[in-house]
Amino acid sequence: MSLIASLPDIDKRPESVFVMHERSEKYIPNHKHTKGQLSYVEGGIAYLDIGNQRYVIPARHYFWIPTGLSHVLKIGHSGTVLRSLFFYTHDDNTSPFYSQMGIYPINDLLMQMIKYSEPWDGHILPGDNRFLFLSAIKNILPEISSKKIPFALPFTEHERMLPILRYLEKNIGDTHSLESISHRFGMSERSLSRLFQQTLNMSFLQYLKLLRMVRSIELMLQTNLSLSEIAYTVGYQSLASFSSTFLKLTNYRPSDFKKEK
Known part of the structure; x- marks a missing residue:
């Protein structure tokens, strides 16, 4: 199922981590989630439009979108794979990281952890061993996400x-x-x-x-x-x-x- 088709399903289970790996559509219109979104751009280049700012996400970078933030996603290359994890928010108050939009270079640890989840799809629920693994990904983000890309191109x-x-x-x-x-x-x-x-x-x-x-x-x-x-x-x-x-x-x-x- 594509990301556009999955949008209504992502928030149906607030306690889950929703997993999706796909060669993404070129244009995903304005939308938002009640979950936080971690996406890794594999190959090519992607763009995020948030408000009147356009953010560029180069290959080998990931982005975090906090809960409730409206955004438009554009993919600049048909071969780009977008690997996305949509996380529960009950522990977002443990770090300021989870409330801030950001783009960061990926390290080998996070890249391998995200790729490890490639066979999984849809809602991963508490009680599943895979949920513990995905929770570990969320927990390390504040520590490893220190080198944020500092600029965006405004538009009007x-x-x-x-x-x-x-x-x-x-x-x-x-x-x-x-x-x-x-x-x-x-x-x-x-x-x-x-x-x-x-x-x-x-x-x-x-x-x-x-x-x-x-x-x-x-x-x-x-x-x-x-x-x-x-x-x-x-x-x-x-x-x-x-x-x-x-x-x-x-x-x-x-x-x-x-x-x-």
């Missing part, structure tokens, strides 16, 4: 911003400035600057940097381009400048993502 449905954002995404490798974009879209620099702050809560240059970082992660995971080629593709004239910006914004070196492809 504002009608004046949509064509601007589409243009930047399509022409990401070009040289852009507040002056050039304001001229192209027939507004003053001050008006464009204010529009970015009002709709995205950040400056034009901040958004452009984030957009380039998101696009670079996609290229690292989905192509065979070298880091120098990726830097140039997303608008940087040198690998050093690109690497420095990437490290400042993500706390990772670009090679950390490239080697995990």
Whole structure:
């Protein structure tokens, strides 16, 4: 059964852990659970839309979504396997981790534990030895989940911003400035600057940097381009400048993502 088809069943047994491993649909519309969700993205890349933020989940990363948080899930590659465990919430007050959305690099221990559950499906209930194993996964999450990916790309449905954002995404490798974009879209620099702050809560240059970082992660995971080629593709004239910006914004070196492809 697919994740979309399973959505009504996940919360039917509050005391259980609901297990699902699948080659996921490309788009799972806005939904929420009364259970906490742990999902490991195996291969490819995935995206989470929460409110007006778009989070990028690279391969070999997992995410935690707390109870009751509405989200949209998009899969960027048809071969991506989404391994998901939906947990009971009666002990969520034991750690702040369980109440916070986060994306984290997976370690070998957690990856092997999640993969071990691959033959299982649906509700695993207390009293089952498999439940004890799954509970151990939940219990170690606060301890091992310390290196959170620290940024998200904001988005908006504002009608004046949509064509601007589409243009930047399509022409990401070009040289852009507040002056050039304001001229192209027939507004003053001050008006464009204010529009970015009002709709995205950040400056034009901040958004452009984030957009380039998101696009670079996609290229690292989905192509065979070298880091120098990726830097140039997303608008940087040198690998050093690109690497420095990437490290400042993500706390990772670009090679950390490239080697995990």
